[in-house]
Amino acid sequence: MRDDGAVTSSTPGTRLPAPSAPRLIATDLDGTLLRDDKTVSPRTVAALAAAEEAGIEVFFVTGRPARWMDVVSAHVHGHGLAICGNGAAVVDLHEGPGKYRFAKIRDLAVPDTLEVVRVLRAAAPGTAFAVERTGGLHHEPTYPPLHVEPGESVAPAEKLLAGDSDVADQPVLKLLAYHPDLAPDAFLALARTAVGDLAAVTRSSPSALLEISARTVSKASTLELCCRERGISPAEVVAFGDMPNDMEMLAWAGTSYAMGNAHPDVLTVATGVTATNNEDGVARVIEELLAARATA
Missing domain, CATH: 3.30.1240.10 (Hypothetical Protein, Haloacid Dehalogenase-like Hydrolase; Chain: A; domain 2)
Structure with missing residues (x-):
């Protein structure tokens, strides 16, 4: 990682750098988008809003249950959906904090x-x-x-x-x-x-x-279902994560970033590394993607 905190490649020779025009951003929450105090920083709020304004869908993909999504429900725009329980549920958060509807359930028998x-x-x-x-x-x-x-x-x-x-x-x-x-x-x-x-x-x-x-449920498999419904290919997805439950998603996405604080195993599947969650690593990448789009 460079001293300025910009993203660098962690696995040279694998996939290409992030596309200048991704269609979907998929991000984990704890240890990734959220700071250690479980807040979303102003810089990250601004980056998420800018991505959606640019026409890029943002999906929160988390191990959290739906009832723990209040921390980000105000930042779900457009589709209003989040993937919870490591892919076990797709939840509609349109109605705001404290309210949610299960849009898709992939239960464990x-x-x-x-x-x-x-x-x-x-x-x-x-x-x-x-x-x-x-x-x-x-x-x-x-x-x-x-x-x-x-x-x-x-x-x-x-x-x-x-x-x-x-x-x-x-x-x-x-x-x-x-x-x-x-x-x-x-x-x-x-x-x-x-x-x-x-x-x-x-x-x-x-x-x-x-x-x-x-058996077939993971963040990756449910994200793939949601992307398929939208006609979005893996190559058009940029994903972020920090722990083993993110690994399938990071491997599936065309471009993926391990956080600077990620578990060592996560580094083996991501195409790049960004700053830590406390250093707004997700926001930094989004800002670079949008800057590249503006100059393309």
């Missing part, structure tokens, strides 16, 4: 969820689970208070997923698995081996917290 619980209990004893449904979070008694909200209900995962549960009609968006002793990357590797192709396993937290979705 309950039988598959129960099998993942069984497999991980055997492979990593001590694992605690939480179930993210469309109506809220439900967790086991041993699941730690990692979130900013209390669980809707507390019980063993098998009971939370029972057919006679009060929320059995709510689709499961993802299963969360936490281990108190394993290192985050070690837990991820162990779980991926144990779960196999039963489900998709990733992580975005600095702790040993895994996020488990339906």
Whole structure:
């Protein structure tokens, strides 16, 4: 990275630099678009607005549930959509903070969820689970208070997923698995081996917290669906991310940037590196894209 914070290539000889006229920007939130204090900087707000004014669609693509999108709902213009839950849902945020509508749901089937619980209990004893449904979070008694909200209900995962549960009609968006002793990357590797192709396993937290979705669900696969509906090709997409749950999206997009604070593995799939989230790395790239468009 140059001293001025401008973007530089991290993987020479792979894909071409960002196009001067991208049609869509896809950006992760935590550790990417948001600063560490979970705010959107004035510079980033201005860059997002300028991109949309130039006719470039902006999609927020996050592991967050829909109810945690208030921080950016005011900055969703045009289409008004965001991809949440690592691709498990496309949410319409048009109505503003505190209001959202599920436009698309790609749920994790309950039988598959129960099998993942069984497999991980055997492979990593001590694992605690939480179930993210469309109506809220439900967790086991041993699941730690990692979130900013209390669980809707507390019980063993098998009971939370029972057919006679009060929320059995709510689709499961993802299963969360936490281990108190394993290192985050070690837990991820162990779980991926144990779960196999039963489900998709990733992580975005600095702790040993895994996020488990339906087998074909990822940020990339849902972003691809949204782009296909708009006639947008991967070559016309610029993506940003910082953690393992962003890797498929960064590999799929024609141009992608790892943040300066990114997990080392993310650097292996991105076509470039930008400044950190606290240094407005996403805004810097958008400004350069728009400047290149103006002089093209």
